[in-house]
Amino acid sequence: MKYVSTRGDAGGRRFSEILLEGLAPDGGLYLPERYPQVDAETLERWRGLSYPALAFELLSLYIDDIPPAELRALIDKTYRAEVFGDARIAPLAPLGDGIILERLSNGPTLAFKDVAMQLLGNLFEYELKRRAETLNVLGATSGDTGSAAEYALRGKRGINVFMLSPQGRMSPFQQAQMFSLQDANIHNIAIDGVFDDCQDIVKAVSNDLAFKRRWRIGTVNSINWARLLAQVVYYFAGYLQATPARGASRGPLPLVSFAVPSGNFGNICAGHVARMMGLPIRRLVLATNENNVLDEFFRTGTYRVRRGDETHETSSPSMDISKASNFERFISDLVGRDPGRVKALFGDGVGRKGAFTLSAAESDRVAGFGFVSGSSTHADRIATIADTHHRFGTVIDTHTADGLKVAREHLEPGVPMIVLETALPAKFAATIVEAIGIEPPRPAAMRGIEDLPRRFVTMPAEAGAVQRFITENA
Numbered sequence: 467m468k469y470v471s472t473r474g475d476a477g478g479r480r481f482s483e484i485l486l487e488g489l490a491p492d493g494g495l496y497l498p499e500r501y502p503q504v505d506a507e508t509l510e511r512w513r514g515l516s517y518p519a520l521a522f523e524l525l526s527l528y529i530d531d532i533p534p535a536e537l538r539a540l541i542d543k544t545y546r547a548e549v550f551g552d553a554r555i556a557p558l559a560p561l562g563d564g565i566i567l568e569r570l571s572n573g574p575t576l577a578f579k580d581v582a583m584q585l586l587g588n589l590f591e592y593e594l595k596r597r598a599e600t601l602n603v604l605g606a607t608s609g610d611t612g613s614a615a616e617y618a619l620r621g622k623r624g625i626n627v628f629m630l631s632p633q634g635r636m637s638p639f640q641q642a643q644m645f646s647l648q649d650a651n652i653h654n655i656a657i658d659g660v661f662d663d664c665q666d667i668v669k670a671v672s673n674d675l676a677f678k679r680r681w682r683i684g685t686v687n688s689i690n691w692a693r694l695l696a697q698v699v700y701y702f703a704g705y706l707q708a709t710p711a712r713g714a715s716r717g718p719l720p721l722v723s724f725a726v727p728s729g730n731f732g733n734i735c736a737g738h739v740a741r742m743m744g745l746p747i748r749r750l751v752l753a754t755n756e757n758n759v760l761d762e763f764f765r766t767g768t769y770r771v772r773r774g775d776e777t778h779e780t781s782s783p784s785m786d787i788s789k790a791s792n793f794e795r796f797i798s799d800l801v802g803r804d805p806g807r808v809k810a811l812f813g814d815g816v817g818r819k820g821a822f823t824l825s826a827a828e829s830d831r832v833a834g835f836g837f838v839s840g841s842s843t844h845a846d847r848i849a850t851i852a853d854t855h856h857r858f859g860t861v862i863d864t865h866t867a868d869g870l871k872v873a874r875e876h877l878e879p880g881v882p883m884i885v886l887e888t889a890l891p892a893k894f895a896a897t898i899v900e901a902i903g904i905e906p907p908r909p910a911a912m913r914g915i916e917d918l919p920r921r922f923v924t925m926p927a928e929a930g931a932v933q934r935f936i937t938e939n940a
Contacts, residue, residue, distance in 0.1 A: 468480065488668075549574065562858065569887050571889050575617050609783050620649040655922065657925055671933060694795075701736060732791070755842055765839065768823045846871045869885045
């Protein structure tokens with residue numbers, strides 16, 4: 467399997483070559499040259515596999531330069547009940563009306579990003595040991611990516627982590643998870659700005675090829691193909707759990723839809739990849755909060771990035787994003803992998819162009835990819851959390867509430883709707899109390915985390931300042 471850039475200037479690379487990179491040298495995002503196809507017989511053969519076994523089958527389609535026995539060992543090391551609280555890793559829970567919650571938030575940091583990040587940490591460590599090299603990981607977080615990456619990479623040999631976050635924009639729990647870590651290889655940087663500023667700095671540093679090579683800069687954000695690939699697995703796991711075995715019938719495979727809270731387009735981009743591989747997904751339901759750039763695109767065909775002062779601070783803060791890093795991957799597929807068209811739409815700059823509108827022909831093709839969308843407000847979140855608690859005795863977090871609210875707007879008879887859980891509600895306790903009047907339960911290991919000593923630095927939103935910090939602390 468070879469990988470190419472959406473910008474067209476970096477192609478023919480193997481998985482291990484792109485694993486540690488993030489952005490391609492031309493500023494584009496890596497995609498496989500083709501999506502492996504999974505047919506009905508293969509899906510049935512995978513039914514009943516454990517999560518690690520399913521992950522091995524899927525990842526083996528994309529990773530052919532790690533010996534199979536070693537890849538299997540890395541996967542088995544990652545997906546354990548001791549790490550994720552349940553051997554199933556991504557169990558389902560019915561919520562009535564044909565809606566099913568896929569639980570993805572029982573990992574070390576209580577967020578879905580642990581599912582991919584724990585594997586990424588093990589892959590990084592394996593590859594660096596194989597090369598006898600070191601890596602400085604530079605990332606940006608709006609809330610959950612940072613803690614998931616830091617918990618996956620803390621103490622890993624040969625790895626330093628430099629994580630940017632928007633100062634004062636995360637929940638108190640999210641801040642405490644990151645800033646309380648005292649590991650010598652973890653460096654938290656609070657940026658005076660919004661998440662998009664943090665993300666732009668990561669891209670600027672990654673596009674400074676001389677600096678990137680000198681200081682061996684890699685990334686764990688979902689611009690890293692390996693992280694997105696790991697997320698594809700739980701779409702297949704959800705589908706296989708939610709649908710009956712085919713048996714002797716040779717009729718069409720049952721369809722399911724997935725509802726996905728989305729800010730950076732990484733989680734739902736993994737669903738797009740699964741659908742392109744042949745997983746029978748009827749609809750990919752994209753849910754945004756008040757920062758509705760992606761919802762606006764799927765309704766109108768216009769992608770319009772907001773300025774920092776136009777980006778709302780909401781009660782689902784991990785989605786307070788106006789520049790969706792992974793969106794370029796979908797657009798590349800939409801325009802037939804035409805790098806010239808991708809460049810024309812996004813521009814060559816690090817921050818990308820502020821807006822574009824699809825042609826009429828391109829707009830017509832969007833429907834064929836299965837996307838529909840909707841948005842949610844604070845009032846919607848409060849109502850959805852309260853209703854779910856009242857009717858099903860289940861407490862959900864604010865982002866999952868956005869997904870559930872929009873999911874209900876796109877239900878179809880006979881098509882199960884799987885809502886991807888984003889995080890445990892303990893991470894957003896103030897809003898949960900507002901909705902249902904009680905504190906959400908918190909795992910014992912996370913009690914009192916807000917009272918722990920904190921270790922972080924603050925900086926202006928300047929790539930140069932971050933580069934200087936890296937050179938002083940790498």
